[in-house]
């Protein structure tokens with residue numbers, strides 16, 4: 001572990017990724033034990049056509065319940081939320097999620113930067129942002145925003161990532177608090193879980 | 197990023213000076229949009245931006261055009277259109293006259309998609325399509341029926357996935373990077389400005405489409421707008437929303453029955 005910035009009161013863990021991130025998610029999420037004291041929000045790039053497969057797969061494998069993301073759904077701790085394809089996912093002050101169909105950012109909708117920035121604004125130092133494998137630069141700007149707002153940033157160790165570009169880019173341009181393998185990310189999540 | 201308080205000041209001023217009320221828009225998206233136009237137009241100082249909006253009606257119009265999200269497609273979500281084609285249109289087809297309202301139609305791709313399906317079902321001649329939006333600039337594009345040619349391949353794929361069997365290229369003429377859709381499709385369309393926040397019901401409809409518009413509104417405004425649709429819908433008429441939108445929080449579920457798996461509800465009583 002790089003530095004030891006402590007996470008004291010995490011309300012939301014937001015995880016972004018692109019190519020190769022599904023594999024990483026499946027090495028982490030199924031092993032997260034219930035109950036969890038924060039909400040887990042997942043923003044990954046995917047094809048419009050896999051609409052429901054990612055949700056179904058994660059719901060099937062993980063013990064934590066996956067909530068269907070519709071516009072203005074309440075964000076509650078103890079659940080997983082997955083950004084639907086073809087919408088940007090945003091965070092509101094009243095702790096609901098809202099959706100937006102505006103232009104793609106970094107060729108992506110949902111864009112990781114957009115959701116990270118929005119979450120940083122609402123949750124500040126109660127936010128942990130994790131960036132996984134991927135082959136474009138989405139996520140770096142968002143991680144920076146999380147850092148500036150006082151949140152904790154974690155990047156998947158590029159050596160353990162299927163696609164190292166996205167984590168490398170983030171490491172190059174931000175100084176993440178932690179650079180971790182998927183096993184270590186799992187440990188990290190256990191550590192910050194207040195319910196255990 | 198602009199500050200929350202600056203955004204609230206802008207919202208108040210736009211309402212006071214021009215009567216457009218963005219007070220019930222979802223803040224997360226609205227803030228990004230305002231921020232975007234602020235930087236796009238080269239402002240450095242929020243007060244400068246604010247005073248430009250206050251004193252220059254042309255600029256205020258531009259700002260409103262820019263903060264509304266107008267991204268749209270033809271046959272967006274093909275399975276939705278497939279359900280319209282296979283299940284809803286045959287039910288509407290039994291009526292002597294079909295009235296449809298596209299609320300928040302943006303540049304009109306959705307309206308032309310509907311006209312194509314009505315034509316193929318042999319219903320266009322007895323239909324009327326009202327298409328409205330708050331943004332008059334997009335309505336001009338919608339009226340012209342001219343869309344960028346580079347999108348056409350995706351639209352043709354969507355068309356096919358939505359059950360279309362004709363040659364999609366028969367519906368437009370390609371020229372200089374644009375596709376102009378046939379006038380026979382637009383004959384039954386009526387475009388006009390209508391603000392869902394402040395304008396009232398103007399007709400009774402058999403089908404209302406309002407897709408990916410409610411996501412920009414907070415729960416209260418969503419409720420008001422769904423009730424406006426309720427006032428504008430004939431009994432046994434249909435209301436269609438975007439794939440991630442719902443009327444669940446807005447209106448009594450005893451009045452509406454969800455249709456198939458799509459975001460289509462049928463009004464079952466007055």
Ligand SMILES: C[S@@+](CC[C@H](N)C(=O)[O-])C[C@H]1O[C@@H](n2cnc3c(N)ncnc32)[C@H](O)[C@@H]1O
Pocket residue numbers: 101264265266267268269272299300301302303306328329330331334390391392393406407408409412438
């Ligand atoms: C994302 S587009 C939806 C286009 C199309 N219905 C679709 O689903 O592809 C949203 C549209 O809603 C319009 N809109 C926003 N606020 C509105 C209001 N208060 N009244 C009417 N239209 C509004 C915007 O101008 C924009 O064109």
